[in-house]
Amino acid sequence: MIGETLHLNRLVKRYDETLAVDDLNLTVNAGEFVSVLGPSGSGKTSILSMVAGFERPSSGEILIGSRNVTQLAPNDRDIGMVFQKYALFPHLTVRQNIAFPLKLKKRWKERWRSRADEMLELVQLASFADRLPAQLSGGQQQRVAVARALAFEPPLMLMDEPLGALDKKLREAMQIEIKRIQQSVGATILYVTHDQEEALTMSDRVAIMKSGRVVQIGTPVELYRAPKSMFVADFVGRMNFLEGDRLFTKEGGQQIRLSENTVLTMLADCGIQTDSSGEEERVTIALRPELIGIEARKERKPNRIPGVVEHSIFMGPHNVLIVRLSLPGRPAVEAQIPHFSSVEPFESGQEVDVIIEPTTLTCFSASERCAA
Known part of the structure; x- marks a missing residue:
């Protein structure tokens, strides 16, 4: 050396x-x-x-x-x-x-x-x-x-x-x-x-x-x-951000309410970077595009957000989907979907469910975005 x-x-x-x-x-x-x-x-x-x-x-x-x-x-x-x-x-x-x-x-x-x-x-x-x-x-x-x-x-x-x-x-x-x-x-x-x-x-x-x-x-x-x-x-990699309210249940669990009809169930503290110990707190959740699941619209299930595909972009090993979500303010998220021969590609205008796995979320205080 x-x-x-x-x-x-x-x-x-x-x-x-x-x-x-x-x-x-x-x-x-x-x-x-x-x-x-x-x-x-x-x-x-x-x-x-x-x-x-x-x-x-x-x-x-x-x-x-x-x-x-x-x-x-x-x-x-x-x-x-x-x-x-x-x-x-x-x-x-x-x-x-x-x-x-x-x-x-x-x-x-x-x-x-x-x-x-x-x-x-x-x-x-x-x-x-x-x-x-x-x-x-x-x-x-x-x-x-x-x-x-x-x-x-x-x-x-x-x-x-x-x-x-x-x-x-x-x-x-x-x-x-x-x-x-x-x-x-x-x-x-x-x-x-x-x-x-x-x-x-x-x-x-x-x-x-x-x-x-x-x-x-x-x-x-x-x-x-x-x-x-x-x-x-x-700054590091690509990331999606969504705002919601962090809720604490009586059983000690946690949820993120994105809208009146859309609530994400959380595991542990989702890597939370906040200071609040109250019963409710405004937070921003961070989601990597490759960790987001996309399926054609089905019956309502936990940890799914309805949306519509706006763009489908071929990137070689995967497709990039831009999905406009049915949430207040109509935010969009980017998802990376690998190619599988058994799965039909998603098309612009298609109604889909965005699937969020509880273990893939990181949370930050919403006030941090304002400070940035």
């Missing part, structure tokens, strides 16, 4: 009156791949710039292993960096590009060529060693950039939107390739992206940013299945 632990302690960054990073505490363990994910203006690029040394923190400290690097220049931090623009030297061969940082360090001066060839093997580009960058595809150039960043065994690697310039299919292939390389050498990676699919695919943990703060950090599964706020629920 080449990676060391990164500690960001009470990190603050101000640009005049703008607070870009607000009292941030974040640890990336040795050999861990952590992505920082958030909308534009959330502070993720400012974090990367401070760790790299391009910006100085307004306060707080940055530690790599046992070294406090807060005030060090970028070239004194021994950090490997990969950016969206590969920054390869166009006049140097692939081997020479990888060898460039090695020749600047005493440790590698005598064996830069053998180390460069080791890295070429790692990124599966040994046969391209003598080519120029212009003779490579975008994905191959990105692998060269990764190899160059890893060549001198940095304690930390920073990656800033490195796959943004690639087409979708190549980007997906490179996600797997970068993760393979990272695991094979035990590199510590701090990865900044606005692409949630990228973060979920590659990361051991993901830190979700909002307004300069980490609002939740966890494994991709934790963030997707157990969001702690409506912001995270809405």
Whole structure:
């Protein structure tokens, strides 16, 4: 393992009156791949710039292993960096590009060529060693950039939107390739992206940013299945939201009343993120599209909401249905229905029941939506 632990302690960054990073505490363990994910203006690029040394923190400290690097220049931090623009030297061969940082360090001066060839093997580009960058595809150039960043065994690697310039299919292939390389050498990676699919695919943990703060950090599964706020629920993956009243029964059970005639029976606390202990509370329920069932309209049964299919969109492995519900305000939900040869596809205008399984719901206080 080449990676060391990164500690960001009470990190603050101000640009005049703008607070870009607000009292941030974040640890990336040795050999861990952590992505920082958030909308534009959330502070993720400012974090990367401070760790790299391009910006100085307004306060707080940055530690790599046992070294406090807060005030060090970028070239004194021994950090490997990969950016969206590969920054390869166009006049140097692939081997020479990888060898460039090695020749600047005493440790590698005598064996830069053998180390460069080791890295070429790692990124599966040994046969391209003598080519120029212009003779490579975008994905191959990105692998060269990764190899160059890893060549001198940095304690930390920073990656800033490195796959943004690639087409979708190549980007997906490179996600797997970068993760393979990272695991094979035990590199510590701090990865900044606005692409949630990228973060979920590659990361051991993901830190979700909002307004300069980490609002939740966890494994991709934790963030997707157990969001702690409506912001995270809405930002990670696709989500439907419906408002209703949370009711407490005399037997200790719970129900969500969506309308006078539509009540959902709940199990336990449905992952509820509320403060109320009263008998009734306004809540917002969150439903993942792939966890919603759809059936042709039948007799009324518990945990079904009547609706009408507005759109049916073919998406390859599944159809996306937009269903307008028979509830106050006529809200619409999105459902993902996998293709089965034995099931007739749903059509626009068809009356259906939306089936809600009690275990698939997450609830939030309705006031949180207003605050957002």
